[in-house]
Amino acid sequence: MNVVNLKRKRFLEVSLKLIHEKGFKGTTMRDIATQLNCDVANVYNYVDSKQALLEEKLFEISGAFHESINNILISSYSPVDKLKAIVSFHIQLTSRRPFEVALLVNEWRNLKEPILSKFLEEKGGYEDKVRSIIKEGINSGVLRDMDLEIATFAMLSSIRWLHDKYTDPAKTVNPIELEKQISDFILEGIRA
Amino acid sequence: MNVVNLKRKRFLEVSLKLIHEKGFKGTTMRDIATQLNCDVANVYNYVDSKQALLEEKLFEISGAFHESINNILISSYSPVDKLKAIVSFHIQLTSRRPFEVALLVNEWRNLKEPILSKFLEEKGGYEDKVRSIIKEGINSGVLRDMDLEIATFAMLSSIRWLHDKYTDPAKTVNPIELEKQISDFILEGIRA
DNA sequence: GTCTATAATTCGATAGAC
């Protein structure tokens, strides 16, 4: 990797960390420049605009989630194993790219039309895919006959906040152990 | 209620709805004025500053959560019934004041020091109380012997996003049914 | 790539007349 890309990589790291701390609107190009020890104008060497930065990183990490769930959907896994696999790659992506996942969860509201609509459509599509797996499980009897909508909602909520465990170095958890604990929570609950 | 308070009530409704849609930083005093069909200057009849609005509503709804969980803590309920009661009042507060709950979940990052630290301390205290109930349940054997930290985290995640179901009129769910579904999810999971 | 300087806009908040 050449010097230019190393500098851009550092720019992205600093930007994502600042956005996580102060929010997208609360992070100024000056904040980023200060962290990079350079002037505001230099930031535009790495990105066309603040909005372009948001769109680039957000759809990049979003694409990684979609790619993973698509591979699971076309697999021959059982519904339960599909759900386990979803938990697994959520934790993997989140542990490896916590600040990008945090961006995806926290900052999509800052997208502007028509890109916002495009994102919401993709987001809905992702939820539809999870719903279809749970529906399959309920229909075949391996999952309880609970409200499909709430089951999907609860399942996704249980894994949507994992980035909190990885954006803070003090909280870091072993991904393998976390995967087992979260899968057990979703499948078996907490009652003994 | 006199005319002044009716107008302030409408101001608060409009403000909270706009903040939910566009975020705190993304909502301008001019946006609020436009929705109220008045000028920017009039907005300051109802609140001293934008920051004061955030602090007032955020600590108000936060206080409601703390009051509820404190009542549960000192009750003679079993650990499982305490957790059920937590789910219950989360859903009640969320269904009755969805935009205030959304503010609490989404916008606390916009608080400024030293108030931010005060909030984070209270937030940590709330999580500690939930953790203590789960610990009691694990120790007495009524809950599975899972990682205490992850159990607390997963439990809270499962109820933290309920406001999504009530800020959108199209999604509204029967609170009583939702309460049973969420409690079952947390206690028993989704496996048949 | 880096800097200085600045354009163009937007925002929170206030003053003061009615």
Next chain:
DNA sequence: GTCTATCGAATTATAGAC
């Protein structure tokens, strides 16, 4: 309470010299 007018500060982004 409502309005007009405006201040002062902050922000994104660009122009142009080095």
